Amino acid sequence: MSQYHPLSLDEAVALAQSIPGHFREDAELSVREIGDGNLNLVFHVTDEADGKGLIIKQALPYAKVVGESWPLSLDRARIEREALQIQHAYAPDLVPAVYSYDDELAITVMEDLSDHTIMRKGLIEGQEYPLFAKHIGRFMASTLFYTSDLGMNQQEKKLRVAQFINPDLCKITEDLIFEDPYRDSPNNNFSEDIRQDAEALWHDDELRLEIALLREKFLTHAEALLHGDLHTGSIFATPDSTKVIDPEFAYYGPMGFDIGAVIANLLLNYAAQPGWSLSLEELQARRGRLLQMVESVWRHFESNFRELWNRDVVDVTARTAGYQDMYVQKILRDTIGFAGAKMIRRIVGLSHVADIDTIEDAALQRQAKQAALQIGTALVRRGRFASSIEEIAAIAKQAAKEEQVTL
Amino acid sequence: MSQYHPLSLDEAVALAQSIPGHFREDAELSVREIGDGNLNLVFHVTDEADGKGLIIKQALPYAKVVGESWPLSLDRARIEREALQIQHAYAPDLVPAVYSYDDELAITVMEDLSDHTIMRKGLIEGQEYPLFAKHIGRFMASTLFYTSDLGMNQQEKKLRVAQFINPDLCKITEDLIFEDPYRDSPNNNFSEDIRQDAEALWHDDELRLEIALLREKFLTHAEALLHGDLHTGSIFATPDSTKVIDPEFAYYGPMGFDIGAVIANLLLNYAAQPGWSLSLEELQARRGRLLQMVESVWRHFESNFRELWNRDVVDVTARTAGYQDMYVQKILRDTIGFAGAKMIRRIVGLSHVADIDTIEDAALQRQAKQAALQIGTALVRRGRFASSIEEIAAIAKQAAKEEQVTL
Numbered sequence: 001m002s003q004y005h006p007l008s009l010d011e012a013v014a015l016a017q018s019i020p021g022h023f024r025e026d027a028e029l030s031v032r033e034i035g036d037g038n039l040n041l042v043f044h045v046t047d048e049a050d051g052k053g054l055i056i057k058q059a060l061p062y063a064k065v066v067g068e069s070w071p072l073s074l075d076r077a078r079i080e081r082e083a084l085q086i087q088h089a090y091a092p093d094l095v096p097a098v099y100s101y102d103d104e105l106a107i108t109v110m111e112d113l114s115d116h117t118i119m120r121k122g123l124i125e126g127q128e129y130p131l132f133a134k135h136i137g138r139f140m141a142s143t144l145f146y147t148s149d150l151g152m153n154q155q156e157k158k159l160r161v162a163q164f165i166n167p168d169l170c171k172i173t174e175d176l177i178f179e180d181p182y183r184d185s186p187n188n189n190f191s192e193d194i195r196q197d198a199e200a201l202w203h204d205d206e207l208r209l210e211i212a213l214l215r216e217k218f219l220t221h222a223e224a225l226l227h228g229d230l231h232t233g234s235i236f237a238t239p240d241s242t243k244v245i246d247p248e249f250a251y252y253g254p255m256g257f258d259i260g261a262v263i264a265n266l267l268l269n270y271a272a273q274p275g276w277s278l279s280l281e282e283l284q285a286r287r288g289r290l291l292q293m294v295e296s297v298w299r300h301f302e303s304n305f306r307e308l309w310n311r312d313v314v315d316v317t318a319r320t321a322g323y324q325d326m327y328v329q330k331i332l333r334d335t336i337g338f339a340g341a342k343m344i345r346r347i348v349g350l351s352h353v354a355d356i357d358t359i360e361d362a363a364l365q366r367q368a369k370q371a372a373l374q375i376g377t378a379l380v381r382r383g384r385f386a387s388s389i390e391e392i393a394a395i396a397k398q399a400a401k402e403e404q405v406t407l
Numbered sequence: 408m409s410q411y412h413p414l415s416l417d418e419a420v421a422l423a424q425s426i427p428g429h430f431r432e433d434a435e436l437s438v439r440e441i442g443d444g445n446l447n448l449v450f451h452v453t454d455e456a457d458g459k460g461l462i463i464k465q466a467l468p469y470a471k472v473v474g475e476s477w478p479l480s481l482d483r484a485r486i487e488r489e490a491l492q493i494q495h496a497y498a499p500d501l502v503p504a505v506y507s508y509d510d511e512l513a514i515t516v517m518e519d520l521s522d523h524t525i526m527r528k529g530l531i532e533g534q535e536y537p538l539f540a541k542h543i544g545r546f547m548a549s550t551l552f553y554t555s556d557l558g559m560n561q562q563e564k565k566l567r568v569a570q571f572i573n574p575d576l577c578k579i580t581e582d583l584i585f586e587d588p589y590r591d592s593p594n595n596n597f598s599e600d601i602r603q604d605a606e607a608l609w610h611d612d613e614l615r616l617e618i619a620l621l622r623e624k625f626l627t628h629a630e631a632l633l634h635g636d637l638h639t640g641s642i643f644a645t646p647d648s649t650k651v652i653d654p655e656f657a658y659y660g661p662m663g664f665d666i667g668a669v670i671a672n673l674l675l676n677y678a679a680q681p682g683w684s685l686s687l688e689e690l691q692a693r694r695g696r697l698l699q700m701v702e703s704v705w706r707h708f709e710s711n712f713r714e715l716w717n718r719d720v721v722d723v724t725a726r727t728a729g730y731q732d733m734y735v736q737k738i739l740r741d742t743i744g745f746a747g748a749k750m751i752r753r754i755v756g757l758s759h760v761a762d763i764d765t766i767e768d769a770a771l772q773r774q775a776k777q778a779a780l781q782i783g784t785a786l787v788r789r790g791r792f793a794s795s796i797e798e799i800a801a802i803a804k805q806a807a808k809e810e811q812v813t814l
Contacts, residue, residue, distance in 0.1 A: 212730045220556065317586055317618065
């Protein structure tokens with residue numbers, strides 16, 4: 001069955017049954033295809049008798065976005081699987097285990113996480129994740145440090161760079177995040193009630209210069225193996241557990257891109273809160289938690305990263321006095337800039353977030369979009385000159401203060 | 408004959424004769440091996456009757472440096488040849504033509520440049536190269552621009568990055584330029600009369616921080632396909648013609664690394680001048696020409712680079728107001744920093760330059776080394792904060808003013 005074709009449900013069950021030692025030999029397996037069908041097939045195979053399961057993810061040779069279809073290399077399944085394996089090696093409790101794979105079929109067989117919820121959904125429902133910042137901070141510190149020139153042999157790292165050359169998926173990022181939102185592009189997708197805000201981006205030369213500089217970093221700074229798409233929809237969570245999935249955008253880029261993605265998506269949720277008919281008290285409590293989480297994500301990243309550096313750095317030169325502080329400052333600045341860019345594109349660009357698009361009241365949805373744009377543009381402007389993570393909360397609070405619609 | 412083995416003279420002649428349309432069919436070819444034997448064999452095959460010739464370069468599977476031998480991948484012959492072909496495509500008059508190659512034998516057959524002289528030798532002899540700055544400025548602008556995200560499709564560029572992953576040769580650069588000179592490394596190689604100056608580098612935390620930042624750029628900033636070893640020994644020249652050879656260190660790195668290499672080697676020659684029994688008038692004339700050449704190299708690079716950008720940039724985002732100026736400023740700063748690092752390593756590190764090491768008078772040789780170190784360290788310190796190429800001449804003149812030995 002090795003020539004590429006989309007798996008049937010029966011083939012998925014047969015493949016699952018063939019994984020050694022996973023299911024009982026006489027298990028009666030059931031299967032559901034649970035993917036969104038845009039980029040991948042995702043089969044959930046379970047033994048209902050004992051609740052055991054596994055996931056089979058298969059890449060499709062095209063992407064479907066707003067009805068259009070464009071070809072995508074199946075090699076991204078290899079990239080995603082190899083990234084999963086590397087990330088699992090550095091953070092085994094935070095990444096699903098890979099049980100098996102077939103590169104020709106573009107298939108990865110991996111751990112079943114169906115006891116977890118997509119974190120974006122949980123956040124929308126007001127779920128608290130008290131351990132998330134600690135988990136994701138450690139995930140990012142480990143995976144970024146140990147795949148960089150700081151934490152691994154510099155010659156082996158060069159081979160890793162070649163291994164994760166990922167043109168198709170990088171093009172999506174380059175276009176949708178760093179280009180389309182800043183001009184009148186047919187790929188943009190925004191509601192007419194924020195047209196004025198969108199068009200303002202196209203004529204803001206100061207902002208566009210910062211975006212050009214961020215884009216340049218994304219294109220050229222091969223610092224570490226990034227997840228590459230680390231939003232709250234790529235995270236499965238429970239209050240006790242965090243699992244990072246779907247690294248098909250993995251490639252070597254600037255560390256701040258991943259950290260910025262996490263923070264941007266927390267702030268998009270922050271911007272959306274007034275749309276959800278909460279009491280003022282609950283609204284303020286949730287927003288307070290989100291801003292604390294933003295700072296905590298950074299602080300856990302930073303403390304883990306510095307600890308790994310002090311313990312395991314392989315580069316003699318990196319022990320130079322003052323260098324670690326400058327390196328961390330660079331990551332912080334990149335993080336803030338990329339967080340801003342990632343917020344803006346979710347409002348004006350092709351691909352949105354449910355946090356905001358599911359707000360039913362049109363005026364409140366518009367307000368949430370404007371708040372997100374206000375925070376996003378302020379972060380982009382601030383990034384290159386920032387000196388502390390606390391600047392983010394100040395910017396977010398300012399946007400909240402200026403909200404127009406009465407609750 | 409395709410399994411790897413070092414070519415014999417007879418095999419070199421047979422290979423030369425087999426190149427279609429180059430030599431007359433009944434030509435009596437003569438051959439000399441003219442390589443330095445450290446890294447490569449170089450055969451010069453000529454037809455003495457009509458003066459026609461060609462070069463066969465074959466990589467050896469090891470490097471011999473100061474008697475030691477370490478293994479080097481033969482893949483560097485492919486990298487060198489592919490870099491030559493790309494550079495020749497963008498600057499056909501400034502790079503030798505490749506006639507043929509054999510990757511298994513690690514062989515490239517190319518244009519004979521025996522009417523040219525190695526520029527380092529010419530400079531030592533006081534030869535003037537009035538067109539050099541113009542030529543090398545155009546060479547660097549074209550090869551760097553068109554291999555970067557500015558001048559080529561960004562997805563194809565990523566494949567190029569993978570094509571030029573060059574771990575063995577990069578390791579030489581990383582160790583010998585950015586690491587060994589700044590600690591008590593067995594790879595260092597300096598005369599006892601400058602021990603104090605060498606040891607001062609090991610304890611200069613401010614300087615070492617700048618070196619760590621330059622090293623980070625070298626390791627991570629995949630801006631353009633660099634030559635990677637662009638010193639005056641990699642350039643064949645006459646007063647009318649310039650040919651850039653030997654790009655076996657080619658890889659994707661920061662543009663300023665190549666420009667800095669050219670400038671460093673002009674300044675090493677500048678530092679050496681008092682060692683050559685010149686009249687004061689001739690000394691001053693030569694030094695004046697060298698400083699003019701340094702500025703002119705940069706200015707020709709910059710004007711060509713901006714012209715290519717304005718005409719051929721493929722990246723929409725790069726047209727943002729103010730971006731080109733910031734990009735050029737970044738290259739200038741990198742150029743100055745890398746120039747400094749390249750000077751320091753030629754005095755304290757493993758590999759020296761004939762400009763200085765052939766000075767017979769010990770005191771004058773020591774003075775030249777100290778001047779080179781003074782200029783080199785000042786450039787490294789200045790790089791990150793520089794705003795004009797003229798700062799280099801000011802630094803070089805200051806070093807000349809402080810020379811101790813009376814002429």
